[in-house]
Amino acid sequence: MPTLTTQSSDLESALIAAHRAEALLARTSRAARAAGLRAVATALRDHRDELVTIADEETALGRSRLESEVGRTAFQLDLFAQLLETDTTVGVVIDLADPEWPPAPRPDLRRHLSPIGIVAMFSASNFPFAFSVVGGDTASALAAGCPVIVKAHSGHLRLSHRIGGLARSALDASGLPEGTLAVIDGRENGRVLVIDDRVDAVAFTGSTEGGRALFDLAAGRPRPIPFYGELGSVNPVFVTQRAASEEGDRIWRELASSFTLGAGQFCTKPGIVFAPRDADAPAAVASHLAEGASWPLLDSRIASGFADRIEEMTARADVDTIVEGKIEGIVASPTLLRTDLDDYIADPAGLGEETFGPTTLVVEYDEEQELLQAAEQFVGELTGTLQAQPDDHIAPPLIEVLESRVGRLIWNQWPTGVSVTAAMQHGGPYPSSTSVRDTSVGTAAIDRFLRPVTYQNFPESLLPEPLRR
Known part of the structure; x- marks a missing residue:
């Protein structure tokens, strides 16, 4: 103590x-x-x-x-x-x-x-x-x-x-x-x-x-x-079908880096990612996680909280464990989880709770219009990220939904890394x-x-x- x-x-x-x-x-x-x-x-x-x-x-x-x-x-x-x-x-x-x-x-x-x-x-x-x-x-x-x-x-x-x-x-x-x-x-x-x-x-x-x-x-x-x-914030990421098709390798590689940066202990960590089912994002993200990578968490209290939350998530029938991380003492390796959009919509509070540590949840969808319903589940976030193409038809209405729910909108970049400058907004609607x-x-x-x-x-x-x- x-x-x-x-x-x-x-x-x-x-x-x-x-x-x-x-x-x-x-x-x-x-x-x-x-x-x-x-x-x-x-x-x-x-x-x-x-x-x-x-x-x-x-x-x-x-x-x-x-x-x-x-x-x-x-x-x-x-x-x-x-x-x-x-x-x-x-x-x-x-x-x-x-x-x-x-x-x-x-x-x-x-x-x-x-x-x-x-x-x-x-x-x-x-x-x-x-x-x-x-x-x-x-x-x-x-x-x-x-x-x-x-x-x-x-x-x-x-x-x-x-x-x-x-x-x-x-x-x-x-x-x-x-x-x-x-x-x-x-x-x-x-x-x-x-x-x-x-x-x-x-x-x-x-x-x-x-x-x-x-x-x-x-x-x-x-x-x-x-x-x-x-x-708290889970900083949702929305990946359109064209972005996944044309820039998938970059997106999944950068996602793996972003959610594990600082052992996932950033308030801007992308904690939930909506991806098209046919992109096979969970497997792609898993392939970019360095084998054997692990990091010490800040202290035993945070490590214990992370372990409890991972145990809760992996025990759910509507969640699949793609990469099963380990927690030994305060040292944690990444955990990658997936679920379906229908299951997420049924319990956004339970599946969308912030988890402080190296993990993220990939939510797979079938139709791009479903992203609007997904975005509407959020109340207040620090950031919302679009991985998309400028002429994606879903982009304008998705941006409109997110603008009332987040403090910073991000296009084809990632929320981790907060520039200290005049135009930065680090804060959003409650509870962020x-x-x-x-x-x-x-x-x-x-x-x-x-x-x-x-x-x-x-x-x-x-x-x-x-x-x-």
Whole structure:
């Protein structure tokens, strides 16, 4: 068991410090916040070897993957710094007074975005850097001018506290107020953090069950607060008949690579694939799985959950096991399953539940029109993928069905690999996330931690700097 280090008194100290820092940080210049973010990015790069060693000992994700993730995390911090340095009018709207404005004279109105307040951030298990202490949620909240209290994940506590120490030192050296960032641990401390009235928003990446429990706490407070949760997703893939016929080898090869990437422990893993029956997709995908391939899962709890879910699926009469994987300790090899579309339609909840680990379910169909009915079974997903040809007649109506159900539509590529950029949408309708309008990846993630405030008829000398002409 990991050793928890945060006492209730430590949590209270972190809340007091964050409360003191709140107004100070909100008044800091964009340049000062950008400098702080860049300093944290530099600290990550300077201590990369040390941090990767700790992370590898705690997560068994492997040095290569972890080194890449450090680079991604530092890039995210730099990207938000760049946003602060270059996009100085974001969210600013100025309507000057107009006595002729119908139906009544308009006063001088100036609107900008203000920091939402103290943010509680819950780290993810599967990304100990990029969705953890100084990952995208923290970077975007700090960029917005919000103090952050991070609840560290139990799967990488030593790493979390070490990064927290490095980040605090970097932020302090940059001149940002004490209390800008804190790291706590412990399930009960996390619960208390969400319900504390000094906290103004929560960011979370993890399971649907855990996220929903915290969402309910945030919504049930005397003063409810926003809860930005990125939860579960099976990321359906729809393969048309022409695509299977003309590009089948590429599709099945890339599918085998995508659903096993990171041992299948990505929220964007393609967990269910609809393929034409005559393409013999299960056998084709199986042929592209490397013989003897296996990977360590994050920890024994995840391995146990994966084993239980695989046992449940393979015991079903309507599921065929094409490749029977093995689970020894925390090490798992891929499992490939298949079913018929009629059976899937009969029980989409049971067959379509997210499975965290190296497995996917191939659903075989006979008529392409059936893909529309299949797509209608989904409620909220992070992604939906089409492997198709531009003139496939099924493509336009299928896209129309999916657009109301997913956050990112993908054409002839794969959902694994989430680019950190302005146009990225990482979030979809519930249960994939709790805030359908928001993203946890990319520069638009900052919007979650800003709220609009309008100033009416103020003298220019008293206006916030962005609202002055």
